[in-house]
Amino acid sequence: MKSYLVKKASRLPGADEDWENDFWSNANTAEIASFRPESSDHYPRTLVKLAYTEKHITGIFCVNDRYVRCVHTRYMDPVYTDSCVEFFIKPNRGHGYFNFEFNCGGAFLSSYIVDPARTSEGFRDYKVIPWSHGENVKVFPSMPPRVDPEIVGAVTWQIQFIIPFSFFEHYSGKLEIASGMQWSGNFYKCGDATSHPHWASWSPVKELNFHMPECFGRIEFE
Secondary structure (H helix, E strand, C coil), X not given: CCEEEEEECCCCCCCCXXXXXXXXXXXXXXXXXXXXXXXCCCXXXXXXXXXXXXXXXXXXXXXXXCCEEECCCCCCCCHHHCCEEEEEEECCCCCCEEEEEEXXXXXXXXXXXXXXXXXXXXXXXXXXXXXXXXXXXXXXXXXXXXXEEEECCCEXXXXXXXXXXXXXXXXXXXXXXXXXXXXXXXXXXXXXXXXXXXXXXXCCCCCCCCCCHHHCEEEEEC
């Protein structure tokens, strides 16, 4: 099983923090490098870091990309069709996991999924998280909200997010945030409707389906 250690921070990052600056320099790096064979020949190098405080978990993605496209700008739009990174996380309480999917312009979607078996309406057992709750997730992209036409040449983009632990508790129940706790999760990179579609994960998935909690890795808190 893949394992990632989330280091504790004394503060949250600012909106203009960069992958290379002081806040993120101490965090561990994970690489999203397991590409599905259904992908095109575009394999963007994608790195991610996490950190946590007593009240929040925060992360940053850094993508060395090409063929960057972003046309969705609203919460719960199908952002996975754009140049997109994703963070799925399952707390150590409750039966479900959360998916956070961010396009390079900062639009995102989020749900709480208990049973990811596919149905005509999405999943067998899940809840779309309403904007009244989703707005508590803070997202800081380096790209503009729309990128259209597609950028064919090389471009590096980043996106930061901050999620309060209280966000999870509404669905999973009260969490005891402590050093040494273990959750599970995965990180992904995709771009379904770009000119060079691709699907990659940190912890490998057994088929072209990111909603496979049995394939999650271990997320351990320092």
